[in-house]
Amino acid sequence: MPKYARVLVDDSAGKAFDYELPEAVAAVLQPGSRVRVPVRTRTALATVIELLDETDVPGVKLISEVVSAEPILSPLLLKLGAWMADYYCCSIEQAMKAVLPNVIRKAEVGHQTRLFARLAREVGEEEIEALKKKAPLQAAALAFLAEAGKPVAVAELTEKCDATHSVIQALVKKGLAPTETTQIDRDPHQSETFLHAGKLDMNPEQLAVFARVSAAIESSTGVPPAEPSATAGGTPAGPTGRMPVLRPLLLHGVTGSGKTEIYLQAISLVLERGQTAIMLVPEISLTPQTVERFKTRFAATQHEVAVLHSHLSEGERHDEWHRIRTGRARIVIGARSAIFAPCANLGLIVVDEEHENTYKQEETPRYHGRDIAVLRARMEGCAIVLGSATPSLESFHNAQLGKYELLRLTQRVDDKKMPFIRIMDMRMESKKKGAILSERLITAINDRLAKKEQTILFLNRRGFSTSLICEKCGHVCECPNCSVALTFHRAAGRVVCHICGHQAVAPGKCPECRDPGIKYSGTGTEKVEDIVGKCFPTAVVKRMDADAMTRKDAFRETLGAFKVGKIDILVGTQMIAKGLHFPNVTLVGIINADLSLHLPDFRAGERTFQLLTQVAGRCGRGDVEGEVFVQSFTPFSPSIQFARHHDFDGFWEQEIEFRRQWDYPPFSHLVLIVIRSQHQQRAEFSAQTLHRRLADALPPNTTLSEPAPAPLEKSHGNYRYHLMLRTHAIQRLSRHLAGVLEKLTFPEDVIVTVDVDAYQLL
Ligand code: ADP
Ligand code: ZN
Numbered sequence: 001m002p003k004y005a006r007v008l009v010d011d012s013a014g015k016a017f018d019y020e021l022p023e024a025v026a027a028v029l030q031p032g033s034r035v036r037v038p039v040r041t042r043t044a045l046a047t048v049i050e051l052l053d054e055t056d057v058p059g060v061k062l063i064s065e066v067v068s069a070e071p072i073l074s075p076l077l078l079k080l081g082a083w084m085a086d087y088y089c090c091s092i093e094q095a096m097k098a099v100l101p102n103v104i105r106k107a108e109v110g111h112q113t114r115l116f117a118r119l120a121r122e123v124g125e126e127e128i129e130a131l132k133k134k135a136p137l138q139a140a141a142l143a144f145l146a147e148a149g150k151p152v153a154v155a156e157l158t159e160k161c162d163a164t165h166s167v168i169q170a171l172v173k174k175g176l177a178p179t180e181t182t183q184i185d186r187d188p189h190q191s192e193t194f195l196h197a198g199k200l201d202m203n204p205e206q207l208a209v210f211a212r213v214s215a216a217i218e219s220s221t222g223v224p225p226a227e228p229s230a231t232a233g234g235t236p237a238g239p240t241g242r243m244p245v246l247r248p249l250l251l252h253g254v255t256g257s258g259k260t261e262i263y264l265q266a267i268s269l270v271l272e273r274g275q276t277a278i279m280l281v282p283e284i285s286l287t288p289q290t291v292e293r294f295k296t297r298f299a300a301t302q303h304e305v306a307v308l309h310s311h312l313s314e315g316e317r318h319d320e321w322h323r324i325r326t327g328r329a330r331i332v333i334g335a336r337s338a339i340f341a342p343c344a345n346l347g348l349i350v351v352d353e354e355h356e357n358t359y360k361q362e363e364t365p366r367y368h369g370r371d372i373a374v375l376r377a378r379m380e381g382c383a384i385v386l387g388s389a390t391p392s393l394e395s396f397h398n399a400q401l402g403k404y405e406l407l408r409l410t411q412r413v414d415d416k417k418m419p420f421i422r423i424m425d426m427r428m429e430s431k432k433k434g435a436i437l438s439e440r441l442i443t444a445i446n447d448r449l450a451k452k453e454q455t456i457l458f459l460n461r462r463g464f465s466t467s468l469i470c471e472k473c474g475h476v477c478e479c480p481n482c483s484v485a486l487t488f489h490r491a492a493g494r495v496v497c498h499i500c501g502h503q504a505v506a507p508g509k510c511p512e513c514r515d516p517g518i519k520y521s522g523t524g525t526e527k528v529e530d531i532v533g534k535c536f537p538t539a540v541v542k543r544m545d546a547d548a549m550t551r552k553d554a555f556r557e558t559l560g561a562f563k564v565g566k567i568d569i570l571v572g573t574q575m576i577a578k579g580l581h582f583p584n585v586t587l588v589g590i591i592n593a594d595l596s597l598h599l600p601d602f603r604a605g606e607r608t609f610q611l612l613t614q615v616a617g618r619c620g621r622g623d624v625e626g627e628v629f630v631q632s633f634t635p636f637s638p639s640i641q642f643a644r645h646h647d648f649d650g651f652w653e654q655e656i657e658f659r660r661q662w663d664y665p666p667f668s669h670l671v672l673i674v675i676r677s678q679h680q681q682r683a684e685f686s687a688q689t690l691h692r693r694l695a696d697a698l699p700p701n702t703t704l705s706e707p708a709p710a711p712l713e714k715s716h717g718n719y720r721y722h723l724m725l726r727t728h729a730i731q732r733l734s735r736h737l738a739g740v741l742e743k744l745t746f747p748e749d750v751i752v753t754v755d756v757d758a759y760q761l762l
Contacts, residue, residue: 001026002021002051002052002053003020003021003053003054004018004019004051004053004060005018005035005048005050005063006050006051006055007035007049008046008049008093009039009046009093010044010046010105011093012044016050017037018055018057019037019062019063020060020062020063022063028066028069029048029066030069031073031075032072032077033048033071034047034067034068034072035047035048035064035065035066037061037063037064038064043065045105047073047096047100048071072104072342073342074342076376076380077340079379080099080372081095083375084098084099086731086734086735087756088365088367088734088756089734089738089754090364090365090754094365095365095367098361098365098367100340101321101337102314103314103315103318103321114154114182115153115180115182116179116181116182117141117151117168117172117179118145118152118177118179119142119176120178123146123176127142128142135167137164138163138170140161140162141158141161141163141171141177142176144157144161145157145177151182154168154179198297199264199265199268202258202261203258203413205410206257206258206262209251209408210265210266212249212407213262213407216246217266217273217275217348217382217383219246219383220246220346220347220348220383246378246381246383246384247403247404248374248385248386248404248405249384249385249386249405249407250354250395250396250398250404250405250406251386251408251409252389252407252648253388253389253407253408254409254410254411254617255389255412255617255618256416256617257412258409258412259409260352263279263352263385263387264293264294264297266348266350266385267279267331270347270348271303273347275346275347275382276332276345277343277348277349278339278341278343278346278349278350279332280335280338280339280351280352280370281352282356282358282359283309283310283335283336283358287555287559288555288559289559289580289581291305294333298331303330303331304330305329305331306320306323306329306331306333307320307332307333307334308332308333308338309338321341324341324342325342330343335369336358336360337361337369339369346376346377346380347382347383348382348384349373349376349383349384351373351384351386351387352387352388353388354387354392354395355388355390355391355392355395355610357607366753366754366756368757370395389617390609390610390614390648392606393606393655393656393659393665396656397656397666412621417626419616419617419620419626419628420628421616421630421646422627422630423630423632423640423641424438424440424630424631424635425633425635426438426592426633426635437531437589437591437631438629440629442535444587444589444629445532445536445539445569446536448586449536449568453586453587453624454568454569454582454585454587456570456572456576456585456588456589456615456619457569457571457572458576458577458589458590458591459523459528459572459591459592460573460574461522461595462487462498462525462526462545462546462547462573463489463496463525464487464488464491464526465490465522466487466522467487467520468485468486468488468506469518469519470517470518472517473512475511475512475513477495477507477518479497479502480502481497481499481500481502481714481716482499482500482502482714482717483712483713483714483715484499488506488520489547490526490527491526493505495507500716525543525571525572528571529542529543529571539568539569540567541567541568541570542562542567542569542571543570544573544575544576545573546573546575558570559580562582576618577611577618580618581618582618582621583621583622584622585619585621586619586620586622587619587626587627587629588616588618588619588627588628590615591631592632593608593612593630593632594633596608597637599762600761601762602659602662602761603761605637605639605655605658606639606655608637608639609639609655612639612640613648616628616630630643630644668726668728669726669756670726671726671727671754671755671757671758672722672724672755672761673690673723673737673755674710674720674721675720675746676719676751677718677750677751679719679749680719682749683720684707684709684721686721686746686747686752687723689746690707690723690744693743694725697736701728702726702729702733703727704725705723705725707722708721708722709721710722710762711761734756737754
C-alpha cells in the first residue's frame with residue numbers, strides 16, 4: 001500500500017510536492033485523483049501525479065481531503081503534460097492548464113439536475129376521465145405523461161398543462177406520478193434536430209485511401225506501446241523524432257476530393273470496434289456546417305458527438321468533458337484543445353486542415369495541436385490521419401522521409417473540375433485611380449448575377465481604410481500603444497488598432513498640423529462591401545468578418561441565407577476561406593493576393609500558397625465549373641503561380657529548397673524568445689543580458705541571432721525584442737533554456753516568453 005502521494009498544486013509554480021496519505025484513502029487514490037492539500041496557511045486543489053512508498057522529504061503533511069478519487073486524468077494524459085513541459089520549455093503546471101480544462105480543475109461547476117415526473121403505473125382513459133371531473137389540471141398533467149410515454153421535466157409539464165407545482169405535488173401524493181431529480185447535460189446544440197444522412201459510395205481513389213486508413217485502425221492496439229517514461233532522461237522523442245510504431249497517415253487531397261467522407265466512414269469503423277475517435281478542426285472551420293455533418297451522420301446509429309470549442313459556456317464545457325470521460329460520447333470534434341479530450345480506448349485521431357496555424361496556441365503552453373496529436377496517437381497506439389489540400393512543409397517533409405505514409409486524392413468527387421484560376425495584374429489596372437476591382441472581375445460578377453449564380457470576394461483585412469496619412473505634414477495616425485497604423489471603421493465612425501483594440505473617434509483633420517486634408521487610404525472589407533454595393537446596385541451584398549459577426553447567431557444566419565441563395569455576393573475575411581461548401585458559388589475574387597506575401601516571415605510564401613488554394617477551393621463545388629480571379633501587384637511570384645496551376649508538388653520543391661538553404665524548419669527547430677517591457681531600454685538591456693547568458697555553453701548545432709527589435713516593435717504599450725534560435729536538437733535546447741532562465745532575474749516589468757517551434761514571428 002502506498003504511503004505518500006506526489007501532487008501538483010493548481011496555480012503553483014509547477015514543482016511537485018509530496019504529501020502523506022491518510023490511511024483510509026490510501027487504497028482509493030490513483031494518479032489523476034484530485035485532492036485538497038495544506039499549503040502554508042491555506043489549502044489548495046491539487047492533482048495526484050504519482051503514488052510513492054517512501055519519500056525523502058522530511059516532515060511531509062497529510063492530504064486534507066479527497067475531492068475525487070476517481071482519476072480525472074489518465075496516466076497517459078499526465079505523461080503528455082510532462083512531455084509538453086519539457087519540450088515547450090514551461091512548467092508542468094502550465095502544461096497541465098492545457099490538458100485539464102479550468103472548469104474541471106476548479107470543481108465548482110457541477111452537473112445540472114432537473115426534476116422529472118413519470119407515471120407510476122399504466123393509467124387508463126377512464127381513470128383520467130374520472131379525475132377530470134374533480135381535478136381537471138391533474139388530469140391534464142396525467143394525460144400528458146401518458147401521451148409522452150417517458151419521464152417529463154416538471155418544468156415542462158407545468159408549462160404545457162398550465163398547472164402549478166401543487167398540481168404535480170397532488171399527483172405525487174396520490175402515488176400516480178412520482179418525481180425524481182436526474183442529471184442532465186447542457187447541450188449547446190439542443191435546439192437543433194439532425195436528420196439522418198447515410199454513407200456515400202466512395203469512388204476508387206477514396207476507397208484506396210480508406211483501405212489504408214482502415215488497415216491502420218485495425219492494427220491500432222488501444223494499448224500504448226512500451227516506451228520510456230516521460231520524466232527527465234527518458235523523454236520520448238518529439239513529433240519529428242524517432243520512427244513511430246504505427247505510421248501517421250498524411251492525406252493530401254485537393255479541395256472537394258471527399259476527405260471528410262473518408263473521415264466519417266473511418267470514425268464509423270472505429271465505433272464498430274468499440275473504440276473512440278477525436279477529430280480536430282481549426283477553430284474557424286468549426287462551423288455549424290461541419291458540426292451538422294457529423295451529428296447527422298452519427299444520429300442514425302445513436303452515437304453521441306461531443307463538440308469542444310472556445311465559445312462553450314463553462315457549464316457546457318463541463319458537461320461535454322464528462323460525457324467524453326464517461327464514454328457516453330465516443331466521438332469528439334473540436335478545436336486544438338480537444339486533443340486533450342479524456343477519451344479512453346482511442347482508435348483514431350483525425351487532424352483536418354493540418355497545415356492551419358490556428359493549431360498553434362499563442363499563449364503558454366505554446367503547443368501545436370497537430371504535433372501533440374501525433375505524439376498522443378503514438379502513446380495510445382492508435383491510428384492518426386493528417387489531412388489537407390495544402391499540407392504543411394513540416395508534414396510533407398516527414399512523408400518524404402518515410403516517417404509518415406503519404407496518401408493522395410488527386411480528383412474532386414464526381415469529376416468536378418478544379419476551378420480555373422486567372423491572375424489579374426493590378427499594375428495595369430491601378431492607372432484608374434482607386435480601382436479595387438479589375439474590369440474583368442466586374443464583368444465576371446455581372447455574368448454570375450445574370451445567371452443567378454453566387455460570388456465570394458475575399459480580402460484578409462477588416463475595416464474601411466487601412467491608413468490615415470496627412471498629405472500636408474506626412475503624419476500617420478498610429479496606435480499610441482502599438483507600432484501599427486490605425487484602421488478606419490466607417491460604420492462605427494472610429495479608428496481602431498487591430499493589435500490592442502485601442503479606439504478613438506475618426507479625426508476630421510490632421511491631429512498634428514490641423515490640416516483638414518487628411519487622407520484615408522488602403523482597402524478593407526468594409527470598403528469592398530461599399531464599392532461592390534455601388535457597382536452592382538441590384539445585387540444583395542453581405543459582409544462576413546469579425547466586425548459584422550459580433551452577434552452570437554450572425555455567422556449561422558448569414559451562412560444560412562447564402563446557402564439558400566438569398567445573398568448574391570459574399571464579401572469576407574478568412575472567416576469564409578475555409579471548409580465552407582456552397583454548390584452555387586461559381587466565382588471567387590481574391591481582392592489582394594499580396595497581403596500575406598510581404599510579411600517578414602520565412603513562411604510568407606507557404607501561407608500565401610495555402611490561402612489562395614483554400615479560397616479558390618470554395619468555388620465550383622456544384623455542377624458548374626468555377627472561376628477564380630486573383631488580383632495581384634506581383635503576379636509572377638512563385639506562390640501565386642503555383643497556386644494558379646494547382647501545383648502543390650512544384651511549390652513544394654521550390655520552397656523546400658529555400659528552407660534547406662537557410663536551414664529553416666522543417667530542417668531545424670526554431671525557438672523565438674520575446675523580451676518585452678514598457679521601458680524600451682529595459683527590454684533592450686534584458687535582451688542583451690539574456691543573449692550573453694545563452695551564448696555561453698550553447699548546445700552544439702545551435703544558432704543564436706543577435707537581439708533585435710521585433711518587426712512589431714511595440715504592442716499593447718510594450719517594447720519588444722526578439723532573440724531567435726535554431727537547432728537540430730530541440731529538447732536539449734529547451735532544457736538548456738529552462739536552466740538559464742531559472743537562474744536569471746529580470747527587472748520587474750520585463751516579461752520573457754519562450755516559443756518553441758514558433759509560427760508567429762512579428
Ligand atoms: P473535402 O473534405 O476533401 O473538401 P468533402 O468530403 O467535403 O471533401 O466532399 C465534397 C462534397 O462531395 C461533399 O458535398 C460530399 O458530400 C461529396 N462527396 C464526398 N464523397 C462523395 C462520393 N463518394 N460520392 C458523392 N459525393 C461525395
Ligand atoms: Zn494598439
